[in-house]
Amino acid sequence: MVDDENLKAENEPLARLECLGNAKQMVPRMFEMIGHSKFFTDFTRENVETLTSYMKAYRAEPGDLVIREGDVDDFMLFIVEGRVNIVKTDSHGERRPMTIVGPGGTLGEMSMIDGEPRFASCIALEATVFSVFSRDSMVKIILEQPSLGAKILIKLVTLLSQRLRSTSSDLLQHLERSEAV
């Protein structure tokens, strides 16, 4: 079992990146970025401090893979510095750039929540610093700090709801257009 775990850790993109330790050292920077982060609006400084104490910080160099499409893992990222390209493989095996996420943005919430394989890959576009929030930490916060846990869950649910609205609208527009062809 231990061997499997090690093997898995080695194959994980995160394990190949530079770990900067507990994210708590980044609280001032996390706090700065709150202004332009949807996620952190209405989080107090204390909330941010508590949340970051449950996270680890990492650094990726340009071109580094941060999340690999199809992998089964269960963490999300908060981008503190730099930019990350989201890329999805299409049915012809070609990588399609989907969007770019910068400081204050979040990545990987879906797999953190539902444990399903990663929907897309995330590749650092430049030197990027991010903090990692795992499902285990989420569960711990819910148990140890229920009101902060609820706040985070409400944020996640709002974020996903807004994305679902916008993706559904895009899909409808494409359906209409393809019918018009």
Place this chain on the structure above:
Amino acid sequence: MVDDENLKAENEPLARLECLGNAKQMVPRMFEMIGHSKFFTDFTRENVETLTSYMKAYRAEPGDLVIREGDVDDFMLFIVEGRVNIVKTDSHGERRPMTIVGPGGTLGEMSMIDGEPRFASCIALEATVFSVFSRDSMVKIILEQPSLGAKILIKLVTLLSQRLRSTSSDLLQHLERSEAV
């Protein structure tokens, strides 16, 4: 202010339907439906009882409007009996049927969560009994029953995540197809 409230209530589709009172009377039926409801897997009987005590039950007749696209309100529905048609107006003003939701299914989570206008209309296909869960009740449960609150939020977040995956996949497929044309 009171007049505005009354006017709003009269214009709301829900206000025109038959209210069956507190949903708690439907606990046995709610419990039966758990078997085929994604939402209620891993809810205990006690959880279901508590949750339903925060909900009201309604009945709609075939053709009744249950939710109107564009309305601003903040509740979700649990279908106990019957089936509901989800219909979205396209850019030509035509109503497009999107999907049908039956017993055990949920509706309207997005507006319950983010307070944005309703994305689509819901129309009863047959005699339908459903329970209504408002954002106010959600907030109350989080404050009064934090662990059940977290359980509900985790369910919502998982549900939205799965829908976002499937909608994103559909969108990608359509993008690929329209490029191939």
